[in-house]
Amino acid sequence: MINNKHVKTPFFTKLKEYGKSRVAPFDVPGHKLGKIDNDLIRYVGKRTYLLDSNSPIGLDHLNKPTGVIRDAENLMADACHAEKSYFLTNGTTTGILAMIMSVCKANDKIILPRNVHKSVINGLILSGAVPIFIKPNIDQDLGIANDITYGSVEKAIKDHPDAVAVFVINPTYFGVISDLKKITDLAHENDIIVMVDEAHGAQFYFSQKMPLSAMEAGADIAATSMHKTAGSFTQSSVILTQGKRINHQKLRATLNMLQSTSPSSLLMASIDVARKTMYFKGEEKIGKILDMAHETRERMKNIPGITVVDKEYMKKKGCFDFDETKIIIKVSELGLSGFEVYQLMKEKYNIQLELAESHIILAIVTIGTSKKDLDRLYKGFLSLSEYYHEFRDKLPKVEFEYMFPETYSRPRDAYHAPKLIVSLDDAVNEVAGESVMIYPPGIPIVIPGEVITQDVIDDIKFYSNKSKALHSDLEDAMITIVDKENWEKYSEENNEL
Numbered sequence: 396m397i398n399n400k401h402v403k404t405p406f407f408t409k410l411k412e413y414g415k416s417r418v419a420p421f422d423v424p425g426h427k428l429g430k431i432d433n434d435l436i437r438y439v440g441k442r443t444y445l446l447d448s449n450s451p452i453g454l455d456h457l458n459k460p461t462g463v464i465r466d467a468e469n470l471m472a473d474a475c476h477a478e479k480s481y482f483l484t485n486g487t488t489t490g491i492l493a494m495i496m497s498v499c500k501a502n503d504k505i506i507l508p509r510n511v512h513k514s515v516i517n518g519l520i521l522s523g524a525v526p527i528f529i530k531p532n533i534d535q536d537l538g539i540a541n542d543i544t545y546g547s548v549e550k551a552i553k554d555h556p557d558a559v560a561v562f563v564i565n566p567t568y569f570g571v572i573s574d575l576k577k578i579t580d581l582a583h584e585n586d587i588i589v590m591v592d593e594a595h596g597a598q599f600y601f602s603q604k605m606p607l608s609a610m611e612a613g614a615d616i617a618a619t620s621m622h623k624t625a626g627s628f629t630q631s632s633v634i635l636t637q638g639k640r641i642n643h644q645k646l647r648a649t650l651n652m653l654q655s656t657s658p659s660s661l662l663m664a665s666i667d668v669a670r671k672t673m674y675f676k677g678e679e680k681i682g683k684i685l686d687m688a689h690e691t692r693e694r695m696k697n698i699p700g701i702t703v704v705d706k707e708y709m710k711k712k713g714c715f716d717f718d719e720t721k722i723i724i725k726v727s728e729l730g731l732s733g734f735e736v737y738q739l740m741k742e743k744y745n746i747q748l749e750l751a752e753s754h755i756i757l758a759i760v761t762i763g764t765s766k767k768d769l770d771r772l773y774k775g776f777l778s779l780s781e782y783y784h785e786f787r788d789k790l791p792k793v794e795f796e797y798m799f800p801e802t803y804s805r806p807r808d809a810y811h812a813p814k815l816i817v818s819l820d821d822a823v824n825e826v827a828g829e830s831v832m833i834y835p836p837g838i839p840i841v842i843p844g845e846v847i848t849q850d851v852i853d854d855i856k857f858y859s860n861k862s863k864a865l866h867s868d869l870e871d872a873m874i875t876i877v878d879k880e881n882w883e884k885y886s887e888e889n890n891e892l
């Protein structure tokens with residue numbers, strides 16, 4: 396049942412009024428509603444600056460909303476069938492940190508898949524929680540880590556009945572979905588909180604044709620990137636909650652610890668209006684893009700040298716469900732790596748893909764995707780196939796074991812431990828002092844506290860040769876390790892939480 400209260404955009408409406416109110420601004424921001432001159436204002440116009448205010452009277456405070464921000468958050472919660480929502484202006488990254496830090500105390504156990512985003516690892520460091528990692532399902536043909544099974548969560552809970560939280564990704568970067576409802580029911584039977592990374596799942600709230608959202612599945616708390624798939628500005632996300640297990644005072648205090656005291660009004664307004672559009676038009680628009688994505692997949696299936704993944708493929712691989720707004724294309728039979736295709740598509744056809752892995756690329760379709768752009772994607776791949784398919788040997792099968800390394804200590808202990816910087820080749824069997832990952836997708840190859848195996852070093856070398864996106868805090872071919880000799884002494888002197 397459509398509720399017409401959703402035509403309102405309480406925060407955006409008030410923000411517009413304020414910008415037009417001819418106020419004499421003696422507060423910050425210093426551009427004073429656009430009364431300055433610079434290249435950006437000349438390019439985007441004064442209107443954008445009129446919408447950039449920092450909590451003047453009437454515009455409420457994100458840190459303790461009681462007015463128009465609270466009203467906008469309530470509408471967001473209502474649209475997502477949640478009980479409460481919190482706007483975020485530093486992405487789902489902040490949401491994930493706040494979820495973990497407000498639920499887990501130091502040394503509390505949290506059950507989670509190993510293929511999590513780096514923000515989750517940072518949440519473990521900040522909270523001091525102990526990760527109980529579950530190995531996700533692996534697709535050997537595509538070379539990616541997917542969902543987690545109900546059985547693996549059941550085993551983890553049996554082995555660790557004292558765990559305080561189960562963390563689930565809904566969906567993974569590649570659109571793969573675990574049986575969140577069944578996992579949630581099991582966790583709740585065991586009095587365990589369910590928190591969900593929904594960075595790639597905001598669209599689930601606005602169409603019956605989409606897989607189950609975290610709130611529909613009964614999860615306690617989710618961090619959801621409105622900016623990735625629901626049309627708001629980059630960095631704007633929300634936390635959604637329901638039920639009695641979440642301590643809202645602690646969540647609020649944690650958010651206020653992590654977020655700026657000057658949150659961007661443009662970002663908050665963009666969530667407010669995105670919610671309205673998705674509420675009224677989401678069902679129709681998502682239905683349309685699903686049809687377009689389906690049609691594009693069917694056309695692409697006839698292109699020699701590429702394999703297009705769909706729900707049927709994922710189900711055959713044993714995955715619970717798949718979000719078909721994610722277009723995964725296996726390109727290795729063209730004789731090209733995903734990294735090469737990612738570059739070529741931009742250089743030759745001006746097509747920007749979301750990410751590459753060794754044998755695949757990912758294209759993301761949202762309500763902003765046009766039929767014309769999907770046609771360009773199809774033609775780009777057709778042309779690549781004509782150029783390369785007959786003339787190159789296909790790449791060897793993916794070697795993707797995803798044997799995540801053994802844990803030596805909590806991420807927090809390793810983060811605070813004394814460190815050494817060594818060359819990669821000298822790091823075998825040492826304990827990692829940093830996270831190393833490729834971004835996107837931002838899933839760490841190794842995290843602080845894990846043992847650096849030869850496989851880890853091979854993976855880091857592989858990615859530093861193939862992808863420009865290897866992220867480490869250090870120079871190429873170097874890595875931070877824990878200084879084990881001094882660690883014992885350090886640990887004795889520091890009674891660590």
Ligand SMILES: Cc1ncc(COP(=O)(O)O)c(C=O)c1O
Binds near residue numbers: 594595835
């Ligand atoms: C799986 C996953 N979780 C969390 C995040 C962080 O989200 P945000 O970019 O909104 O901070 C990302 C970002 O790419 C992600 O891929």
